[in-house]
Amino acid sequence: MATNKNKSYYHTHTGRMLVLFAVLILGGSACAALIIFGKKEVALTPPLDTRPKVVAQPLTIVNYQTKISLSGVLQPAEKTDVAFELNGKIAWLNDKFIEGGIVKKGDILAKLDPFDYETEVKDKQASLALAQANLSEELAKAAVAKKEWAHNPNSTALALRKPQVESAKARLKAAQASLERANKNLSRTQYYAPFDALIASRTTGLGQVVSKTQALGQLINLNYGEIHVPIAGFDRAFLPALPLENVQVSANDTLRTGTLTRHLGRFSEQTRMAYYVIKIHDPYALYTAQSPLYFGQFVEAKVNGVTLNNVLKVPQAQLRNNAVWLLDANQTLAKHSAPIIRKEQDFVLLPAPLEPHFQLVTQLPEYPQQGMQVNLQAVTVQLADKGAKQ
Structure with missing residues (x-):
């Protein structure tokens, strides 16, 4: 009986130990699995970044390089009234001497009837011929008098006809001056264009009798034009020294270059802007293949200012x-x-x-x-x- 009890106790105690060992193994495996999987889960979840993005x-x-945008209207820089320096009747007018016509420097715009002035030239030519003859006569008389008074120590200038010769020379010079004046007046019967010009207006007609300095029309100089542009104070501070070349000027699809030349010396009473002048050479493109700009046309300009x-x-x-x-x-x-x-x-x-x-x-x-x-x-x-x- 004692032997059976001992065997029963041994088997019971051994079974409990096996069960406890198995529980320990399973528990350790579970803890290891939790640790491994927990680490992976933490690695997949980054910390939250609260900084503003x-x-x-x-x-x-x-x-x-600063840019200054300007605008203004192209306008004539020079206008001249057409007027004769003589009285007379209009005998001829150039076909281009009409409003909107364009003439070149030296073209004849109008002519006066030259009859009176041609007659005056002939009269002065005759007076000159008489004066020359008179001087020749006085010189001949003076030569004779010089021979006659050659051995007389008491000869006088009057006896030698020196005053008469000087008087004849003076009359010759006066006759020459009169002839030159008459020729000048004859040339003034034709009015020549003083520059390449646009005819702004014409106020005379063929056969009209005009008086000296009476306006017959007006010419606009086409050699250059001007754009008066206002510039505000905050832009003037960035203007380089004048004159400033290569100013880009545009109107619609037309591109040209000009020169910012000067300040007009005045400010606008309303805006307090200063006025400057951009000069455009040959605005009507008479001598270039560029597109023309016309007086009265609104244009824009770009100016290269100082470099910051x-x-x-x-x-x-x-x-x-x-x-x-x-x-x-x-x-x-x-x-x-x-x-x-x-x-x-x-x-x-x-x-x-x-x-x-x-x-x-x-x-x-x-x-x-x-x-x-x-x-x-x-x-x-x-x-x-x-x-x-x-």
Whole structure:
């Protein structure tokens, strides 16, 4: 009986030990599995980034040549009234001497009846011939008197006919001057265009009797024209020294170049703008193959101003209270407050920051702060598929 009890106790104790060992193995396996799978789950879940998101782009620091946009009306620089210096009757008119006609320098525009002035020339020619004959006669008489008084020490100038010779010479000079005046008056019966001109108006007709200096019409000089352009004070500060050549002038599809020559010395009472002059050579393109510009035509001009060195070129949309936000290498916001040097079109020019490693923030958080840590977002550009519209 004792032997059976011992065997029963042994089997019971051994079975319990096996069960306990199996539980320990299963528990250890479960813990190991939890640890392994727990680590994998933690690795798949990154920590939450609460920094505000921003978008930035590299700074554009340039040496910028300013541009000044101007506009005005092309107008004549010189006008001249057509008028004879003599009285007379209009005997001939040039076919181009009509409003809108164009004549070249030296073209005859009108002629007076020359009869009276031709007659005067002939009269003065006759007077000159008489004066020459009179001088020849006095010279001959003086030669005879000189021989007669050659051995007489008491001879006088009058006896030698010296005063008579001088008088004859004076009358000859007067006759020559009268003939020159008569020839000049004859030439004045024809009116020559003083320059290449556009006929602005004509107020005379064939056969009309006109008096001296009476206006017969008006000419406009076509050698050059002028555009009077107002320039505001904030633009005048960027004008280089005058004269300034290669000013781009345009009207519709016509492109020309001119020269900004001078300041007119006056300001507009209403706008307080200063007026300057752009000079256009040969505006009607008489001697070039360029397209013409016409007086009275509205034109626009582009002037190259001074160059601004080391400036930050920023879209106006990025400007907030005269400042822009920058991003440093540590993704920290920095406020760049600087005076605006100039505004042109849709951008502004500011003094560049001293440190060039910043980026320009183009998309800010709602409440940006100096020194705020942010999360820079990469800008992705989606390319169009092949064959799709660009």
